[in-house]
Amino acid sequence: MISIICPSPKGSDIAFKLQKSLNANLYIKGKIEDKEYDKIKDSEVSLSTNCTIYRFYEDFKLKDITEETFKISDSIIFISSTGIAVRAVSSFIVSKDVDPGVVVVDLSSKYAISLLSGHLGGSNELTLEVSRILNCHPVITTATDTMNIKAPDIIAKNHNLIIDDLKKAKCIAALLVDGKEVGIKDEYGIIDITKGYRKLSELEENSIWITNKINYEDTGLDFNKVLKLIKRDIVLGIGCRRNTPYEKIKEFVLDSLRKYNYDFRAVNKIVSVDLKQDEDGIIKLAENFECPFITYKREEIKLVEDKYEKSEFVFKTLGVYSVCEPCVDLSGAEIVISKIKHEGMTLAIGILKS
Template sequence: MNFASLSIVSFSARGSATMEKIAKALPEFISEGGEFSAETFECFGEKHRTLGEFTERAFSKKTNGRSLVVFVGAVGIAVRAIAPFVKKKTEDPAVVCVDEKASFAIPILSGHIGGANDAARAIAVITGALPVITTATDINGAWAVDSWAVENGFGIENARNIKLISAKILAKLPVRAIIDDEESTEAESLRKTRGLELSSRADGIDALFSTAQRKAVLFDAGEERRFVLGIGCRKGTDAGELLEFVHETLGIHKIKESRIEKIATIDIKKNEPAILSLAELLNVPLIFFTAEELGAAHGNFSDSEFVRKTVGVGNVCERSVALSGAFLAAKKKSMRGMTIAIGIIG
């Protein structure tokens, strides 16, 4: 649990005492070093600040980490105050409400991604309050994909589908996922997750975990997926050999040729006969990137010093996928001077 800022407000003298207790002790629980700021407000007495002023300020804070907003008072007050400022699941701050006697600590917004559930538990330790956790995965002791993503430093794409995955987990239906690096610590963690099935099949999945791009991409498994092929090859590669390599790779992942939307590679291969032939056979467009553009791609890629010396960038296929707007689903596969990576269009 790590927050960069804390904003806390109270509405009575008794609530103010609870607020000060929380504000003094909470940073030890919620800040893991680095930039941290804490502000307290009182919406009564001589130090009176308006509730709207407090809430707007708290929700508009720009920090390098997550923000926590705590209301010491009635839940209804907190709900009415935050309603105009709530935007989206992946951006809203964590909001916790604590009654003035500190009997209960209730997360009311961004329990998983924002960290409100953990913050409520920390406040409970400080004050002796009872944490009132209402998220279904938590009360059933089930895995939550959004919590896992935050804990492992993954951003979330298609957050609207969190509910679909949670519903499957709670109904004890299998959640099928793939990860681009099966040897990673994240893959090991996912293998131990009850209800989650890691697969090599890239189609019909509920989630993709890309260690290269640090993204958890969540899908509606019933929707048809589209794919991008990142291709690299040595000069003069035989067209039939490249096609056979692509067919073999697509077969491993149970991807039909008709699902391929485009092929991406480096611009020095724009006249490479094997790649041109592959695009023609698959009837898909080719997109090209310069070595400089590929080198600027964000992610953790399987770079090679030999490739870097040859074409000016350490990896072509994975970086091409990332720049094409897709999420890396299968990292570099190599054979006889040919490389391929597969991306899913989110």
């Protein structure tokens, strides 16, 4: 969601024009009479139907509006000076991986300025879009962008990778800005090697590692100087007895992932049989891993269960001979770790095919 904040009535025309193109929520200072609102709706800068317009009068409170939009918006556009925008957002800035992108447009619409969260927050991209809509000059000052180099956080964003450590990402970006070449070891071959980078066959210090693993096989490597970008391609097939405690399932899964050197943050989804769709322990695990929990009907499982080890106990209980492996199979993943059994729980680990 994009929110447009217009602290001055003089910026309303700009705000309306942007709203029409971006389908944004609008926060405007100044009185708008009903007949004027109807006129706006009928004009070429009409509000889109699902926009929420907040009509404030003398009680327009910029700090309160900014606080609200920081909570609900992916991006915020200020129609104001940069000074007003900086003072408005300064109290609410947390971190570049959670802050919304912030763009500023001056009241003469000469410039669109990327102010905050240019990469992960997307304000650089939004700045370019705003400049096209208003036919104004985009101002982007992030060092890697001005040097035409892809920053590590842009690589992560473009390929839906998780940044292991933002401080390391900043260090790698600093190396690139200083003119030093950074190596990339890409386990998947998904990254284009562009300006500032080189391809690695073996991981080295001051480099980027695209992986789903916890550690690299070279134990002598200083991992404080390696930026890991994690690909979420792991599927966990889980079976368990009814009402198995969440902590027990979590410990079993984490121990198993560590044993086979898989990063839990690489988990893309958790799968099981439909009878487990209300299994509280698995539901909580999926919430903890921030991934979907998907279940399959027993009729679907029966189509592939013959490939895997059968359990008469499971058949008597659920009507199918196996759960964890067939469900991973049905998810489209390739099983890399077959059924692991532990105290009434089973786990299979799969990797989604690229």
